[in-house]
Amino acid sequence: MKTYHIEVIGCKVNQYEAQQISELLERMGLQAAKAPQPAELAIVHSCAVTSRAIAKSRQTVSRSLRLGAKAVLVSGCAARWAGPEFTKLGPTVKLVPEAQYIASVLYNITLKQGAPKRLSTSINQGSKAPGRNKQYMMTTKAKATAVASNPVTKPLSNHIQTGWQKQVKGDFQGTEHGKKAVLRPINGFGGHQRAFVKIQDGCDSFCSYCLVPQLRPRLGSRAPQDVLKEIRQLAQNGYREIVLTGVHLGAYGQDTTRRKGRTEHSPAVLAELLRQVAGTEGLERVRLSSLEPSELSDELLEVMVKNPVIAKHLHLPLQSGSERILKCMNRPYTPEEYLGTVDRAHRSCGQMTITTDIIVGFPGETADDFQATMAVAEQVKFARIHVFEFSPRAGTAAAVMPEQLPKQIKQQRSQEMRRLGNMLAKQHQMSLIGQEMKVLVEERRSPNGLQAGLAEQYFSVRFKSEENLAGQMVSVLLEAVDEIGPCGRLLVV
DSSP: OOEEEEEOOOOOHHHHHHHHHHHHHHHOOOOOOOOSSSSSEEEEEEOOSSHHHHHHHHHHEEEHHHTTSSEEEEHHHHHHHHHHHHHHTTTTTEEEEEEEGGGHHHHHHOOTTTOOOOHHHHHEEEOOOTTOOEEEEHHHHHHHHHHOOOGGOOOOOOHHHHHHHHHHHHHEEEEEEEEEEEOOOOOOTTSSSSSEEEEEEEOOOOOOOOOHHHSSSSSSOOOOHHHHHHHHHHHHTTTTEEEEETGGGTTTTHHHHHHOOOOOOHHHHHHHHHHHHTTTTTEEEEOOOOGGGGGHHHHHHHHHOOOOOBOOOOOOOOOOSOHHHHHHOOOSOOOOHHHHHHHHHHHHHHTTTTEEEEEETTTTTOOOHHHHHHHHHHHHHSEEEEEEEEOOOSGGGGGOSOOOHHHHHHHHHHHHHHHHHHHHHHHHHHHTOOOEEEEEEEEEEEEEEEEEEEEEEEEEEEEEOSOTTTOOEEEEEEEEEEEEEEEEEEEEE
16 A cells, blocks of 8 residues: 545644644655545544534545555544444544544555455454444454454565555554544644644543533644744745644643642633744744634633734534523623724724634524624624534433424524625725735636735735745735626735
């Protein structure tokens, strides 16, 4: 086996982890498959936040099998939560809920088509993962025994074996489940011009609709020096924008301050890290991926205002504009408090771009509740709204709440909210016509020089240039917003 392909479903954290997996595979001697050649190994780094995300993950596995992958490894949250939905798709589909074990799986199983059924079955037998109730993979020791006892599977790929030997001293550590790869900091970001950097994992908020606290580890924050070292390397490798991300980004530092018995609150720790990241040589833009409204501290706002490198953009999930529904969701703020946070952000920085997430069709949501959410959205004038239809997740409080709404109502409200979101987005973009903006060029779209990139305000801008400017930060004068979107004129190269 020589080639691999990774499909990633879900959040920015998943995208970061997929890049870590990719770099691990390449250190082991595998190469990314080049179209139209199919990959021998497919990895689906999955998501379980909604039923649609699980369905998309499952469809991606099926497509990989149809394209001829000799093995499909399913990692990530859906592998933990819905493992049987994947393994029933075929004997060559393996679950690796924790990505660190991918190398062990590759080393200990053959990826030849036609492997004995008893081996294929044994690989998917479950032993429980630490702290989890879902089926996990059999231990590496058991897998190695199964392989060793079967003469057909003894000759493993030279690529995998050689790669393992190179890595075993520096990349692997013994655990109760065998060899667990240390997923290193990343050096690039898979063909993208921006790089996401995960600085935190885990969440203990337990919103009533959310599975994440059950699927992710406990709160954990990376050491500031490790984050800064990784970002310096990415900047040296040509990345001009870094997005700091985490499962619960605003909780960065919360675990370390608790352990050390210190009293400073988490937002202050995040603010200090953000200040240091903004000082990285070669970096032209830093962006925060998402913050809870209650976590937008004065310290964070002060750092954002004082550092021109930091994007004046905040993603603050609203979820609902109804106080009653927010309580049912176990969200720690009222609509009035949310509006107060937005007002404080605008007063600190005159042109702060605000984007959000909204869930429609939550159990018991009345027409008045929905209209209250529409009213808050109009008052804030969101630059972008990510709309989610409520998806009941077994194991969450919301899944068993009374007054579950029919699919038709959820779809109608979703469509109405999306229409409002599109209108508000266009209004926001049109309000900026005539302004010069910094645009990170992401792609060249056509031979006639049409290019596109991401503005600080978090929307794509088209412009023309004969020179391919992908990866560069350029100045563009926004001139119009047409049926496709914002467009402008290149000012400076």
